[in-house]
Amino acid sequence: METANKTVKELAVEVPGAARLFEKLGIDYCCGGGVALSEACGKAGLSVEAVLSSLEAARQEPAPENDWSRGPLAALANHIVEKHHTFTKAETIRLESLFAKVCSVHATRHAELAEMQARFSEMANELRTHMMKEERILFPYLAALEQAAAEKRALPRAMFGSVENPVRQMIKEHDSAGDALHALCEASRGYTAPDDACASYRELYRSLEAFEADLHTHVHLENNILFPRALQMEAAAA
Structure with missing residues (x-):
């Protein structure tokens, strides 16, 4: 459950497709992204396990063309x-x-x-x-x-x-x-x-x-x- 303890904003940067997934699920990954994923799931009434499974699938998506965490x-x-x-x-x-x-x-x-x-x-x-x-x-x-x-x-x-x-x-x-x-x-x-x-x-x-x-x-x-x-x-x- 290490991933569940990471903040939403960390995962939005780290995992390709995570931001898109969070948008779809109604999880705030920008202004309110400083909370742990488990807490965010609780607030949104979502199963942590189901979201983690979706995140794992998102990890398999191709990296974006521009990796803004590394570029100028x-x-x-x-x-x-x-x-x-x-x-x-x-x-x-x-x-x-x-x-x-x-x-x-x-x-x-x-x-x-x-x-x-x-x-x-x-x-x-x-x-x-x-x-x-x-x-x-x-x-x-x-x-x-x-x-x-x-x-x-x-x-x-x-x-x-x-x-x-x-x-x-x-x-x-x-x-x-x-x-x-x-x-x-x-x-x-x-x-x-x-x-x-x-x-x-x-x-x-x-x-x-x-x-x-x-x-x-x-x-x-x-x-x-x-x-x-x-x-x-x-x-x-x-």
């Missing part, structure tokens, strides 16, 4: 920006428009929609500021840190002191986004559209579910891989 930090940061930041920026705009359209027709019969719209808009604005800070400040510094470490030069000076300081704030903001999406999922009964939902209503819920899944991967790459590696690199080079 700058390449991982670029991947996050190009794939996940780009998606998040475009989808928040599209989803805000969908919310406005759906609320204008259905909010009188489904009171939860107005609260969901406000919660999503608040989260979207916070995420835009969050990504801007990463793209303009943190990620460029991590690239400079990596280059200095490779060339055995003194670490670049940063206005925020240790990398630990902005990383702590980024994780806090990730948690806030995760809480918002959890609330949206609950308010929508697991993104289940009501019987009288029109095509736009159903598209809104389908897209919110896809948005949440992408954010889970996005946060996993930062919280569980990029940030820990950056902290280790800074400590080793100090």
